Amino acid sequence: MILERDGVLVIEGAMTTDTANLLLQHGEPLVTAADRTLDLSAVGEVDSSALALVLAYMRAARKAGRRFSVINAPQTFLSLAALYDVSEVLLLPSATVEAGASHAV
Numbered sequence: 001m002i003l004e005r006d007g008v009l010v011i012e013g014a015m016t017t018d019t020a021n022l023l024l025q026h027g028e029p030l031v032t033a034a035d036r037t038l039d040l041s042a043v044g045e046v047d048s049s050a051l052a053l054v055l056a057y058m059r060a061a062r063k064a065g066r067r068f069s070v071i072n073a074p075q076t077f078l079s080l081a082a083l084y085d086v087s088e089v090l091l092l093p094s095a096t097v098e099a100g101a102s103h104a105v
Contacts, residue, residue: 001013002026008039010038011027011038011043012042012043013042013044014043014044014046015043015045016046016047016049020049024053024057028057028060032060032064033064035068036061036066036068037068037069037071038057040071040073041071041072043073043077050077051077051081051090054070055089055090058089
């Protein structure tokens with residue numbers, strides 16, 4: 001579920017393959033309507049589709065001439081972003097991926 005709170009978009013629950021399409025459908029109009037910050041502090045489970053979703057939001061915002069940023073990303077999201085080498089693209093702090101660590105993808 002994606003909600004707007006005081007101009008900040010908040011995703012609650014999972015960002016997985018099962019939820020990505022619905023989050024894209026509901027979130028894309030919001031990120032193109034105004035400059036937005038996406039707060040991921042209420043996100044539980046993530047997989048690689050979470051990265052694809054945030055990248056899609058970024059592309060849509062950029063195409064609409066809007067600013068877009070991500071705050072409070074959970075460690076699992078940061079680890080996946082580092083693993084796929086997209087932390088800089090997402091303007092996220094670097095996450096250390098430990099050798100042998102397993103990640104949901």
